[in-house]
Amino acid sequence: MKAIPEAKSSNRRSALFLARFVVLLVAFYLIVASHPVNDAVIVPFTAAVARVSAVVLNVFGEKVQVHGTELRSERFAVEIENGCNGVETALLFGAAVLAFPAPWRRRLLGLLLGFLAIQLINLVRVVTLFWVGAHRPALFGPSHTVLWQSIVVLCGVLLFLLWASREARARSAAKEVADGSNAPR
């Protein structure tokens, strides 16, 4: 008798998570797609991604120069655009973390660590793609469009699930402790 309302309540909360996730995504989109934010935040951030990538590529002997958001060597040149700077995956991750019921302190910690992890993965992506473009140019197209975009987003989703599963465990444990202390002896 109790199961149906509970399942309904569970489905409702799951649907609410999805609704919050979508609303946050649209809000994030409106913010990052606006020209002032794009010019003042996204473009300088992308240029920073290009500079860090160039440092790593130069460590591996690629002799890369940076011009704004462009990486250039004697063999290959590539422009890092929106979609290649890890911001989209970070926004996806951020929307999911903020939509998920958790204490604010843990959410903020998750956002910070998740953002850093996503940027690290994206750095590997940019460096790898530049190397592929310079040394295996035929593979650049599919690697860029399909493989690495999917890998970075999949990593973002897995990072969210890792954070959320820890969060769910903590909540279950807290609930059980509370249930235990209220149980009749």
Added chain:
Amino acid sequence: MARTRRAETPTARARGAEPDAFAVRLDAGAALRAVAGFALTLGVWFAFSAPYEGTLAAAAQVLVRTFESPAVTTLESTPGEIHVERSDFPADSGRPGLPAADTHFNFVLLGALFALAPHPLRPENFKRFWIAAVLLWVVHVVALVFEIESLYATRLGPWSAEHYGAAARNFWAAGFHFYQILGRFAAPFALWWGVGRPAAPTAARAGKGAGKG
């Protein structure tokens, strides 16, 4: 670990604990299954991209022509591209081609997420996967319609300005841009969350299953 087990004990379930809508589990096994699912779906995607693009072009053409008067748009898919043909284009003008993979490569992400399930090859999981895949196909068709309308509204110079007002230009362009920036990555996740995750145990089912582990 111990706390995880305690949270899932039959005793706890049998007490009639409320099913947790956010019962998310990610362990090393699930992550490995996701990687294997990713690789497998990538292979399927490469093998069937061309016919899949044919179905997208056919469905999007029907939708675009439904709202056109006269109906002049024809979409032709070649591997990797969907060509937009209008019978009122001048004969000597170029035909725009849209990169198709950008629209539908997120199918690979959907496959990887469904592989997270503890038993991904069970019929129940497959059924949910196919429901999500059909819904993702609908998302792809709608995204393609937005891409074509965005092309008509913003990239055909004076013709665009003559046939599309400011509101229509913004609507189609922003819709397509949203899909490009966030929507195409969010869609597989949202579909998996809504359709793909195993149902949370209800108190009645959990009570029945208590003791079976």
